Structures are given as C-alpha cells and as structure tokens.
Amino acid sequence: MQTDRRCFLTRGLLGGAVLAVGGASLASWNGEARFKPTGPLEVLDTFAFSVAAAAAEAILAGVACDPVVMAHRMDQSLAYAAPEQQAEIRDLTRALNSPLLGLMLDGRPRPFLSLSVEGRAAALQSWGESRIVLRRSGYQALRKLAGAAYYSDPSTWAGIGYAGPPLTALKGVGR
Amino acid sequence: MTLSGFINGSELPQDLNVTVGVCVIGSGAGGAVAAHTLAAAGHQVLVVEEGGHYTSQHFNMQESEAYPQLYQESAGRTTADLGVSILQGRAVGGTTVVNYTTCFRTPVETLDHWRIHHAVRGLDHQALTPHWRAVEERLHVEKVPADQMNRNNRVLYEGCEALGWQVETTHRNVKHCRQSGYCGLGCPVDAKQSMLVTYLPDAVALGAGVLSRCRVDRLIHQAGEITALEGTLLDVNGIKPTGRSVRIKAQKFILSAGAIGSPAVLLRSGMDDGVVGTRTFLHPVVVSVARYQAPVLACYGAPQSCASHQFADRGDKTGFVMEAVPVHPVLMASAMPGLGRDHALGMQAFANVAVHVALTKDGFFPDETGGTVVVRPSGHPVLDYAIPPRIQEALRESQKRMAQAVFASGALEVHTCHTRAHVTRNPRDIAGVDALSFKPLDVGISTAHVMGGCRMGEDPDDAVVRCEDLRAHRFKNLHVVDGSVFPTSLGVNPQLSIYGLAHLAASRMASSWGRA
Numbered sequence: 233m234q235t236d237r238r239c240f241l242t243r244g245l246l247g248g249a250v251l252a253v254g255g256a257s258l259a260s261w262n263g264e265a266r267f268k269p270t271g272p273l274e275v276l277d278t279f280a281f282s283v284a285a286a287a288a289e290a291i292l293a294g295v296a297c298d299p300v301v302m303a304h305r306m307d308q309s310l311a312y313a314a315p316e317q318q319a320e321i322r323d324l325t326r327a328l329n330s331p332l333l334g335l336m337l338d339g340r341p342r343p344f345l346s347l348s349v350e351g352r353a354a355a356l357q358s359w360g361e362s363r364i365v366l367r368r369s370g371y372q373a374l375r376k377l378a379g380a381a382y383y384s385d386p387s388t389w390a391g392i393g394y395a396g397p398p399l400t401a402l403k404g405v406g407r
Numbered sequence: 408m409t410l411s412g413f414i415n416g417s418e419l420p421q422d423l424n425v426t427v428g429v430c431v432i433g434s435g436a437g438g439a440v441a442a443h444t445l446a447a448a449g450h451q452v453l454v455v456e457e458g459g460h461y462t463s464q465h466f467n468m469q470e471s472e473a474y475p476q477l478y479q480e481s482a483g484r485t486t487a488d489l490g491v492s493i494l495q496g497r498a499v500g501g502t503t504v505v506n507y508t509t510c511f512r513t514p515v516e517t518l519d520h521w522r523i524h525h526a527v528r529g530l531d532h533q534a535l536t537p538h539w540r541a542v543e544e545r546l547h548v549e550k551v552p553a554d555q556m557n558r559n560n561r562v563l564y565e566g567c568e569a570l571g572w573q574v575e576t577t578h579r580n581v582k583h584c585r586q587s588g589y590c591g592l593g594c595p596v597d598a599k600q601s602m603l604v605t606y607l608p609d610a611v612a613l614g615a616g617v618l619s620r621c622r623v624d625r626l627i628h629q630a631g632e633i634t635a636l637e638g639t640l641l642d643v644n645g646i647k648p649t650g651r652s653v654r655i656k657a658q659k660f661i662l663s664a665g666a667i668g669s670p671a672v673l674l675r676s677g678m679d680d681g682v683v684g685t686r687t688f689l690h691p692v693v694v695s696v697a698r699y700q701a702p703v704l705a706c707y708g709a710p711q712s713c714a715s716h717q718f719a720d721r722g723d724k725t726g727f728v729m730e731a732v733p734v735h736p737v738l739m740a741s742a743m744p745g746l747g748r749d750h751a752l753g754m755q756a757f758a759n760v761a762v763h764v765a766l767t768k769d770g771f772f773p774d775e776t777g778g779t780v781v782v783r784p785s786g787h788p789v790l791d792y793a794i795p796p797r798i799q800e801a802l803r804e805s806q807k808r809m810a811q812a813v814f815a816s817g818a819l820e821v822h823t824c825h826t827r828a829h830v831t832r833n834p835r836d837i838a839g840v841d842a843l844s845f846k847p848l849d850v851g852i853s854t855a856h857v858m859g860g861c862r863m864g865e866d867p868d869d870a871v872v873r874c875e876d877l878r879a880h881r882f883k884n885l886h887v888v889d890g891s892v893f894p895t896s897l898g899v900n901p902q903l904s905i906y907g908l909a910h911l912a913a914s915r916m917a918s919s920w921g922r923a
Contacts, residue, residue, distance in 0.1 A: 294751025309474075311646055312481035314787035353746050360826045368826070368848035369489040376483075379740030383754070384471035392757040394706065394736055397468030402587055402595050 267300055267345075275310040275318045276303070276325075283325035286345050288378040290352035295391065297382055305381035324370045328359070337364070410453050412611055413460050413499070416620035416640040416653070423618075423640070423653045427453040430636055430657035432623050432672065434458075435501020436905035437889030438663030439602035439610070440542065444913035445661075446613040450920070453616045453655065454607070455638060457668075458498035459645055460619040462603065466593030470737040473592035475644065477505050479667075482737075486778065487791040490847025491691055492741070494591075494855040495665065497645070499619050500603030502665070503902060506855070507590045507711035507733070508579040508599055510548045511899035512539050512907065516720070520771060525894035526864040528874050530908070538910040539903065545609075546580040546600040548903070557588065557708025560731040562699070562761045564713045566812030567729070572717035577730075579709065580902075588707040588733055620645055621653055624786065625676040626660065626885070633660045633885050659884050659920070663909075666857035666891040670780040671788035673861070673871075680881060682871055684780035686862055687790055688896035689854040692764035693802045693845065694732075694742050695809035697818035702758045705734040711900075718765075718808060719898060725772065725801035727765040728898060729809055734762050742851055744828040753822070761813060765805030767798055770859065770895030780860050794852065799845040802852070806845075810837050824851035856901050861891035870894075876915040877908070888912055 267285035269278060276284060285303035292302065310318055327333055334340035338358055347355060360371035382388055389396055410425060428451035431438045438454055446452045461476050474482035477498045484493040496502030513535065521527035542548070553576055556564060567574035584598040597604050607617055620641045627635040638653035662669045670684035710733035719726045732738075734757065742762070743753040769775050778792030794802070810821040814834040823829045823840065826849060831837055844850065864870030867880035872887045879885040888909045890901050897904050 291746050291750070293747035294749070309481050309483060311644075312475060313483060314480070314783060314789065315785040316783045316787065316789075356746060365488055365848060371826070372489055372848060372851075375746070376741045379743075379750070380470075380737045383736035383740040384469075386469070389736060392736065392754045393759075394757050397589060397595075398587060398707070399468060399595075402468075402585055 267303065269304065270300060271304065274307050275313070275321070276307045277322060280322045280325040281307060283329050283344060284374070284377070286352055287328070287356060287374045288381065290349050290356055291375055291378040292382050293349055293353060295382060295388070302378055302381040305384070306377040309377065309380060321373065324373065328355070328370065337362070410616040411614050412616060414616055414618045415460060416618050417643045417649055419640055419649075419651055422651050423655075425453070426656040427451050428657060429453070429659045429661065430455065430655050431661040431663055432636070433501060433663035433665060433668065433889065434499050434607060434617060435496065435602060435663060435665060435889065436503050436902050437909040438661065439500065439503075439606040440906050440909035441661050441663060441888045441913040442615055443606040443610040443613070444910060445917055446610040446615040448917035448920070450917075451614070452610060453618060453657075454610070455618045455621040455623060455636070455653070455655070456499050457622045457641070457645065458496070458501070458619060459643070460499040460617070461504075461593065463593070463595055463597045466589075466595045468587070468589040468592050468595055470592060470735050473505070474737070477593055486847070487781070487789045488847060490794065490852060491689060491792055492851070492853040493689070493790070493857060494853065495667065495857055498603075499617060500601050500607060503601035504593055504603050505591050506900070506902055508581055508709070509711045509714070509730070509900040510543070510578040510580055510903040513904040514898050517895065517898055521894050525862065526866045526870070527894060528865050530874055535907050535911060538914070539907040542903065542906040542910055545605055546906070547582040548578050548580045550578050551576040551709065551712040555586065555709060556712045557586070557705070557710075558703045559705035559708070559733070559761045560712045562697070562703065562816040562818070563715070563729065563731050563763050563812055566814070566816035567715045567717065569815040570811060572715055572812070574713055574715040574717070576713050577711065579712065584709065586708050588710055590710050591733055591735070618653075623664070623672050626672060626678070628676065628678065628882060631882055633882055636660065659886070659916070662861075662885060662887045663889040665889055666860045667780055667788050667790055669887055669889055669891040670860040671782055674780065674782045674788075675786055678882070680871070682862070682869060684860050686770065686776060686894065687778040687780055687792065687860040688770040688858045688893070689778065689792060690766040690856040690896050691769065691794060691798060691802065691852050691854055692766060693806050693850055693852055694824045695763045695806060695813065696742065696822040696824065697761045697763070697810075697813035698756050698820050698822070699759050699761060699818055703761045704758055705731070705760065705762055715812070718805070719768065721801075724804070725775070725797050726768045726898065727801050727805045728768070729763060729765045729805065729812065732762050732764050734760060742824050743822075744824055744826060744851070749828065753828070761818070763809045763813070765809060766856070766898070766900075767801045767805065768896055768898040769798055772797060777859055790857075794845070794847050802845045802850070803840060803843070807837050807840050810834070810840070825849060856896070858890045858893040858896050858901060861887045862894040863892040864894060876919070877912040886912065886916065
C-alpha cells in the first residue's frame, strides 16, 4: 500500500494522463497574444505564462496591477520549486485553459484565455470549490502565487495600511 | 584548502574532495548544537548546508527577499496535494533563523507517551534537564514579561483569561530584543539567538567549517558503514548546480537535515528500511483572523509571546495549543480567502486584524499515522500527508475556541480561511463553524513544525535510531540529530526539544569517542 502510494506520488501530483485531454489545441485565442512575457522566463513557457497572467488579472481584480508583471514574479518564485512541481504548474495552465475539460466539467466550452475577467474569476472559483482535488490544488496554487506577486511589492503596502518595516529605526542606529 | 570558517560553496572554483573527522549534514537546531559539542571535544568538524549564508547585514525585513533567501522552496513548500503549506528554513542556521523564538521544554506527557508506546528509553526530564539548562543559558532563553506582549498576543491572552482558560507568556531565545516583529524574516539586529549567531560561530571559533550551498545527493555505504558523502554545489541563489561536486569522507556522519531532508537523504542513498520517511508529523493549524475596532498591528512586536494549553489534553480527542502568529502582507494575502474585490477588501483590514493558530498535536492516537516523505525522480523530496477525520475534528474545535477567545477580548468579527469565506460576527453564531469542511484544500492548513520520519526507539525494526546517542540501528557511524527522530509531534514548538536532545546525544558521542 505504502509502496503504491510512493510510486503514485513520484509520478507527480497531476499525473499527466488527464491533462493530455484538451491540451493547448485551442489555446491560441486573443488572451495569449495579450499576455506576452516581456523578458526571459525561468519556469513557465509562453503559453503557461499567458494563462498565469490571465489568472492573476482575475485574482487581483480588486487592485490595480499589471498582470504581465505579476506573471513574471510568479514565474520567478516558481524557480525555487522542485522540477516536478514546475511541470505540474505548466500542466495546470493547460488544464485550466482547456475548452474540452471546461465543457466536460463545467459546461464551459470556451478557453480560459478567451473569457472576460469576470468569467475567469468564475472559472477559478469553480476550480476552488471543485470535487476534484487537482482542481482545488490548482486554484490554491494560482491564488497564492498571484497574491504573493502583488503584496510583496512595497508600493502596495499603503493600500492596506501597512507602514512597512522600521528599517531606519532598527538599522540606522548603532547595534 | 582550509576547511574551517564559513565557506560559500557557490564560489568554489573546483570540485571538493576531502576527509574530515565528523561531517554534519545540516546547520539547523540539531546540526549546529552537535557540531559545536563535537568541535569542543576536539573533533575536526565540517558542516554542510544546502542553504546560503545570510546574516543580519542581509535581513531587510521584506518578504520578497527573505522567502527566497531563507525558506525551503521560497516559502512555497507544501504537502504533495498542496493541502498543507510548510514553512521551513533553508539557510545557514536552518529554521532557527526564521522561527518565532518560542522555547518550550519537551512536555513530560510527550516523553511518557514515547516511553510507553514507542520503546523510547532513557529520555526523561531528569536526563534532559542538564542539557536544556546548558542550551537555555547559551541562548538566553527567558520568560517574556507580560508587559512586552504585542497586541496580537495580548488579545489572545486577555480572551483566554476572561474565559478562565489557562494561558501564560512563553520563553524566548533573544538578547536585547528590539521588538521589531520580524523574527520570521531573519532578525535584523541579531537579537534572536539563532544557530546563525550562537553555536555555529562558536563551532567555527573552535576550528569547524561550515560549507554552504552544498546539496547532499547521497551517502555511500558498505557493510553497515557510511564511507562517503556525495554532494553538489549550488549557485548563489541555491537553484542551479555550479557544476562542481563534493565528496567528503569522514569517520562519523551526523544527519541533521530536518524532518523532510533527513529521510530524503537516506531514501536517495538506498537506505530505505520501511521505517525511514514514515510517521512524519506537522502540528497542522488552521488560521483565525479576527478584526478589531482599533489597530492591532500584528506585524510589529515579538510575534509569539503567549500560549494557551487549555485544550492540549482533550482526553480521547486530539489536543491543540493556541498561539499568535505575525502578519506580513504576503502571509496575509495567502491566508485570506476569496478573489478580486473580496480579497482586496479583506486585505484592507491588515492593520486591524489579530491572527492566531492552534498547534494540533498529531501522532498520539493509533489512527494518526502522519505523513510519508517521498523522493521524486529529480531527487527532491515531497511529504504526503493526509488529514484524518480525528485531526479535522481538532482543527474545527480549535477554530471555534480561537473565535471564543477573540470575542472575549472585543473582536468585531472572526474569519476562517476557507475557500469560500466564513465570517462570524456574534459569539452566539460560533457553532456555524460546525457546518464547515476541514479537509485540506477546503480550508487553508499550514505548519511551521515538521517532526518525525527517522524516529528513535529501541526496536530496530520500528525505529531508525537508538535513543542513547541517536546512532542509526543499521549504520554504525551514522547518527541522526534533528526533529526527524521524534516518534510523534511534540505538542509544543520544537526548537528547544531539538537543541536539548542534540546536546545530550552529541555529549554522549563525545564521551564515547574520546577526545580526537
């Protein structure tokens, strides 16, 4: 039992088989063109980047931010993840965009990238409350990556009433 | 080359092939204490550490820099299904560089449980007390004066008092603390007495070496003996190999890579005996976010200075211990549920929220078997940890009790961290929490404590190391000295338990090996 579990896990969280369905065949909608990377990528490919940026735009719809900048930060933080987890994130973006999976599981036959911001938020919310563990995992991963990308930037802190660390008070006086 | 002092492995221009007396793998709570104790006994000690050597000169109290510098997977480490976030250090000094400085001696009940249920012999309070004392003196472990609690801790403390619940200020390992509140991002003023500023420099002063940015790939073994360590040097960010390799021969090896790292080294080395990597425990917590009328500013002041053990023993149910945790923007963004405008509105309460957790005491009941460390094809470990119904019950109960406490100290409303936000605005409505799911990924679950995976015990078929000196049952020159040796979780924050046990085990090693 335990050995079986270990074998299962070493193949990766998302397995791969389910993600072969749909793939990126209908991926090249307008969103992909809109969310192009502006520099080299660490982990994501350009398609995964565009889905990550589209997701970030919906996740962070309550604040003003550039989804392309957010997606670059998400990509950079993924550089510290295990290679298998990096691959899972790339697979995740394909599953999220897949119109076939969207049709089968949500009755939504359109690629994620072609949806409005509100439509993307609804799709993400349905992932977050899905009965499928992999979808709930994917929702949490994207939500946390996008949130970290935005709120790690000191320019955002005034908006939440955070004055920042007392750097001068602590570092500016003798030890 | 000289193998003493702090050596940055990312800068080594060639492969490293050396022989030392004692090789310690990992520089956290276990490895640093062991390294110092053995260096003091005259042994030639080399510590290898995967993380980087960052000091207070680098610590600028920003999450964007501290997480990639000081945490495993840039603070993004999770269990296999992403159901539990794992905050664990990865730096010279290990998790002690980023913990919240809370010090508890191992509870008597926990030591008794190990003796009765896990064949742990010779480890009682009497045996451990002199070792705790030695460490407590070196690390300035002292009880927090009540007037030094920040408001985040104070509201928990006052709420518990109002309800007649047990609560007390904790002990912390700090010296001239400036109460900044940034313990989790590396102490900016070296007040925290972490391994980075205590036992590691102490060991170095005695001639030890600390090689950072060295990932241990495997131990080479033959006929029950470790013959060498093989490792890889990593670049300045600790992500990519530099192309240089490391081979270290030693008379003795001490594995102190933490409760995920240590089993992973053994599994990668083909040393899986069916016990290695099993029974890994987490003190899983759910987060309670309470909003107050007046600012709480949980980002400032000693992050953790009180604890309530009121529900530590719940009879035939799993117990928990309530504590406060600090609030930083990324941490809060991660915890707050919702998307878009809902999430942004939640974040705007940043200054007025108090945030609390309850350490769930996992591993004390037969149906709490913990998690399993698995090594993926790339060699990176991952922990598979399910949340059994018993733990879900404890998480739910802790969510309700934390809400009771904050309402008793004047909270306006209390949020859980479920995927779909749940808010309680009246203490009469706390029972609404009973309808919520406490399965992973339905509610945010996290941990900063990883224990087990190389458990100690006298039965070689059910334990990785013996109790006397934490020597491996199956390998005569290998000791495992870190939180991985605990047979269950502790029920308290682990650092002092690891220090004390490391001090005891290394002192016994030094005695039995003699002076080098």
